[in-house]
Amino acid sequence: MKLKDKVAVITGSSKGIGAGIAKEYAREGAKVVVNYSSSKESADRVVDEITRNGGTAIAVQADISKIADIKRLFREVNKTYGRLDILVNNASVWRYEMLADVSEETFLLQINTGLMAHIFCAKEAVAMFGEGGGSIINLSSTISLNPIPGTLIYCAVKAGVDSIAKTLAKELGPKNIRVNTIAPGMTESEGSTADGRPGSAMEKYYLDQTPLGRIGLPIDIAKVAVFLASEDAGWITGERITVAGGLL
Amino acid sequence: MTLKLKDKVAVVTGASKGIGAGIAKAYASAGAKVVVNYAKDKDRAEKVVDHIIDLGGKAIAVQADVSKPADVERLFKEAITAFDKVDILVNNAGIYDVVMLEALTIEVLQANINTNLIGTILCAQKAVEVMGTDGGNIINISSTVSVNPMPGTLIYAATKAAIDNITKVLAKELGTKKIRVNTISPGITETEGSHEQGFMGGEWEAQLVEQVPLGRIGQPDDIAKVAVFLASDDAGWVTGERIQVAGGQI
Amino acid sequence: MNLLLKDKVAVITGSSQGIGAGIAKAFASQGARVVINYRSNHRKADQLVDEIIEHGGKAIAIRADISEPSDIAQLFETTIEVFGRLDILVNNTGILEFEVLDAITPENLQAQIDTNLIGTILCTQKAAALMIKEGGSIINISATTSINPLPGTLVFSATKAAIDNITKVLSKELGPRNIRINTIAPGMTETEGSHEKGMMGSVFEQQNISLTPLGRIAQPEDIAKVAVFLASDDAAWVTGERIQVSGGQL
Numbered sequence: 100m101k102l103k104d105k106v107a108v109i110t111g112s113s114k115g116i117g118a119g120i121a122k123e124y125a126r127e128g129a130k131v132v133v134n135y136s137s138s139k140e141s142a143d144r145v146v147d148e149i150t151r152n153g154g155t156a157i158a159v160q161a162d163i164s165k166i167a168d169i170k171r172l173f174r175e176v177n178k179t180y181g182r183l184d185i186l187v188n189n190a191s192v193w194r195y196e197m198l199a200d201v202s203e204e205t206f207l208l209q210i211n212t213g214l215m216a217h218i219f220c221a222k223e224a225v226a227m228f229g230e231g232g233g234s235i236i237n238l239s240s241t242i243s244l245n246p247i248p249g250t251l252i253y254c255a256v257k258a259g260v261d262s263i264a265k266t267l268a269k270e271l272g273p274k275n276i277r278v279n280t281i282a283p284g285m286t287e288s289e290g291s292t293a294d295g296r297p298g299s300a301m302e303k304y305y306l307d308q309t310p311l312g313r314i315g316l317p318i319d320i321a322k323v324a325v326f327l328a329s330e331d332a333g334w335i336t337g338e339r340i341t342v343a344g345g346l347l
Numbered sequence: 348m349t350l351k352l353k354d355k356v357a358v359v360t361g362a363s364k365g366i367g368a369g370i371a372k373a374y375a376s377a378g379a380k381v382v383v384n385y386a387k388d389k390d391r392a393e394k395v396v397d398h399i400i401d402l403g404g405k406a407i408a409v410q411a412d413v414s415k416p417a418d419v420e421r422l423f424k425e426a427i428t429a430f431d432k433v434d435i436l437v438n439n440a441g442i443y444d445v446v447m448l449e450a451l452t453i454e455v456l457q458a459n460i461n462t463n464l465i466g467t468i469l470c471a472q473k474a475v476e477v478m479g480t481d482g483g484n485i486i487n488i489s490s491t492v493s494v495n496p497m498p499g500t501l502i503y504a505a506t507k508a509a510i511d512n513i514t515k516v517l518a519k520e521l522g523t524k525k526i527r528v529n530t531i532s533p534g535i536t537e538t539e540g541s542h543e544q545g546f547m548g549g550e551w552e553a554q555l556v557e558q559v560p561l562g563r564i565g566q567p568d569d570i571a572k573v574a575v576f577l578a579s580d581d582a583g584w585v586t587g588e589r590i591q592v593a594g595g596q597i
Numbered sequence: 598m599n600l601l602l603k604d605k606v607a608v609i610t611g612s613s614q615g616i617g618a619g620i621a622k623a624f625a626s627q628g629a630r631v632v633i634n635y636r637s638n639h640r641k642a643d644q645l646v647d648e649i650i651e652h653g654g655k656a657i658a659i660r661a662d663i664s665e666p667s668d669i670a671q672l673f674e675t676t677i678e679v680f681g682r683l684d685i686l687v688n689n690t691g692i693l694e695f696e697v698l699d700a701i702t703p704e705n706l707q708a709q710i711d712t713n714l715i716g717t718i719l720c721t722q723k724a725a726a727l728m729i730k731e732g733g734s735i736i737n738i739s740a741t742t743s744i745n746p747l748p749g750t751l752v753f754s755a756t757k758a759a760i761d762n763i764t765k766v767l768s769k770e771l772g773p774r775n776i777r778i779n780t781i782a783p784g785m786t787e788t789e790g791s792h793e794k795g796m797m798g799s800v801f802e803q804q805n806i807s808l809t810p811l812g813r814i815a816q817p818e819d820i821a822k823v824a825v826f827l828a829s830d831d832a833a834w835v836t837g838e839r840i841q842v843s844g845g846q847l
Contacts, residue, residue, distance in 0.1 A: 272560020310522020319584030
């Protein structure tokens with residue numbers, strides 16, 4: 100078990116990639132904090148599945164677009180587990196809009212959830228990491244380097260996310276805190292279903308272009324998240340790993 | 348405990364020492380049968396094999412100059428004879444000449460190109476041929492200098508940049524054959540080679556360590572763990588990627 | 598009118614046609630004295646020289662096979678004999694073979710490496726030695742494929758990735774001598790070459806256009822304008838850079 104007794108917080112893990120990572124971390128022995136903003140039922144389902152399989156998890160509500168909620172989240176982690184080893188900044192929100200439709204509201208929503216939260220969660224996590232250091236994993240997207248029309252803010256946010264690991268790897272390396280990025284490609288999840296993407300022309304295009312010939316699944320991403328959090332990746336920091344079946 | 352590479356057969360080029368030897372040993376510990384390729388260093392290669400066998404693993408040493416098509420042919424033939432198949436190729440063999448532009452000769456250029464670039468392509472070609480329809484895994488060993496090259500590394504860095512690009516092309520060409528192709532780019536690593544070339548133990552090393560956020564020189568095992576990951580199913584959705592394994596060194 | 602390259606002497610390899618010819622014409626119209634290098638197309642090279650002279654410019658044609666070191670030596674010796682100096686080198690010549698992995702032979706592999714990689718390095722070595730007094734500007738012509746390579750372009754793309762890296766190393770090595778070196782990475786361009794290869798008027802062309810925000814294939818002039826900029830003092834603070842000139846195509 101690669102993450103035995105490690106305590107891990109995964110933001111936005113009531114569904115999708117976040118839930119996939121939470122479950123895989125628990126399977127590898129970690130004690131997991133399933134953070135959610137409003138999907139309490141989904142979050143509880145993830146916790147139930149983990150505990151039924153012999154793992155340890157709790158669900159903690161926090162709207163991470165609010166710094167006060169972030170602080171509360173980490174206080175609760177401290178109260179329950181008294182330590183922290185791994186932070187996965189997974190939560191994000193995106194809106195598909197061309198420049199003309201962009202509003203201050205959609206901008207702030209996406210940047211607060213997707214970029215500001217990454218930074219302030221990292222701040223709290225670093226304060227809790229012990230002498231042995233820790234691991235921070237930020238979820239970006241292949242789209243940050245290869246944006247398409249309509250993804251202006253999302254890509255700007257993800258490009259910002261890409262940058263965080265590079266800076267923090269240097270700042271925090273001396274404390275043995277590793278910081279890396281995972282960039283998934285198109286991944287099947289409740290999030291993408293809600294936007295109607297599976298079965299669409301866009302999905303077909305992606306399938307044709309993907310060397311490994313299928314759509315990604317949360318477990319595909321989760322396995323790499325386990326690796327990056329584990330000692331096997333002890334010499335990797337400041338890096339961005341694309342997990343996209345080859346469609347980079 | 349599950350062995351991540353149970354029953355897989357791996358060919359690791361340039362595995363008599365350094366990173367290659369580290370990968371060979373780690374692969375064997377993860378359950379793979381390993382072909383330890385060397386160009387000249389028979390003794391060291393056999394030591395790696397002995398080490399693996401002593402720990403209960405399976406390995407053979409096979410001599411081959413990877414820049415020669417006939418040698419590459421023979422390398423894979425012997426791998427198949429010994430182990431029936433090849434699942435994993437690690438293109439690790441490489442030479443490293445530090446020469447400024449004005450001192451470069453055609454001989455030095457060609458020598459670096461032969462081992463680092465041509466060797467990688469010839470081995471990949473052969474590996475794909477023998478992997479057939481079962482799929483497989485190719486890992487190319489590059490370097491931090493493929494993205495951030497220092498003066499004096501012209502030909503070495505150029506061949507490594509070429510390798511990074513080859514990974515991308517092959518990932519696209521070979522995806523339908525279920526062959527994943529990735530790059531590992533180590534930074535400064537303590538090996539017999541880095542000792543022999545005088546990089547270790549001095550001001551140069553100290554200056555480099557200062558640039559490493561995790562505050563030390565890399566060890567072959569640091570790289571090997573990532574090589575195990577990439578060869579395993581845990582990296583089943585990772586192809587066409589370059590992972591820098593350098594303690595944060597850019 | 599202010600001529601951006603007044604009296605500068607420029608060598609452009611492989612410039613009897615295509616992007617090279619476009620650059621040669623643009624350089625000449627900006628006051629440069631241009632060396633049109635060609636391998637075998639004597640007629641086209643001479644026609645181009647005539648065209649440049651008719652427009653009031655200065656040019657000569659010099660034959661040299663860039664895969665031959667002795668030809669390279671001759672090319673630069675003759676340039677100095679005729680013009681007395683060298684200010685600009687454009688490494689433009691390159692061979693592109695479309696072939697998937699299993700179609701690559703050791704011979705065509707070495708041939709592409711000889712011209713695209715070794716040839717570029719040797720030309721650069723010669724040029725840098727000649728630019729030593731007053732500095733200069735070297736421009737390497739790469740391709741979008743050096744970062745985003747297509748299946749079937751393994752060797753070409755690998756050599757272009759190598760070129761990108763060489764630009765970075767040499768910007769550091771040659772900077773102290775006031776020699777700037779940069780890369781231009783064009784996307785698909787309409788040239789005699791792309792016509793000969795059947796790329797024009799094909800599905801390939803259509804696909805390219807659909808991926809290009811500016812909605813067309815490049816003309817040599819599109820690339821040449823950027824080459825003029827990089828060769829001129831307008832780019833005096835630009836070195837070690839790669840500029841993609843592809844109408845927005847990634």
